[in-house]
Amino acid sequence: MRKRELLERVGALALPICRQAGVALWDVTFEKEGVTHVLTVFIDRAEGGVFIEDCEKVSRALDPHLDGPEFGSLPPYTLSVSSAGVERKLTRPEHFDWAVGKKIVCAFYKGVALGPSATGTLLALDADTLTLEVDGTQQVIPRTKISTVRMFFEF
DSSP, rough: OOOOHHHHHHHHHHHHHHHHHHEEEEEEEEEEEEEEEEEEEEOOOOTTOOOOOHHHHHHHHHHHGGGGGGTSOOOOOEEEEEOOOOBBBBHHHHHHHHHHEEEEEEOOOSSTTTOEEEEEEEEEEOOOEEEETTEEEEEEEEEEEEEEEEEOOOO
16 A cells, blocks of 8 residues: 555544544654654644543544554554644645644755745745745745745744
8 A cells, every 4th residue: 555545544534533532633644763664643632732531542443443454564563643743744735724824934945045944924825835924024935945844832
């Protein structure tokens, strides 16, 4: 099974489980860490945050579904259910829509005048560009120049 298909299938399984647990599905990742793989389901809650009991509830409900034959070809992995966190990655269009007006950190590939990264308020985005207000100046950045985007949190 290809990675993209795996993420879509796990997301489809996790979505109703998350709703029933009173949390929202934020993202699903499958990454190699050392000699094993980790399948991570990130969850969120608009009010009050995510608690360990929420993660446990989603994990226990999702785990039996992942034992099905359609997932039998996966390499050995660990299932992890986690809060999306305050400095969560923005990867999907709905993540960016949610983040408009909020402070983010963009890491860039080479060739951006702002340097290797910039922190600012996300003003807008479309298929090709992201508009970021940095130090009072609007910066329009081609999305092809952006390697990662995360929420910014000041402690």
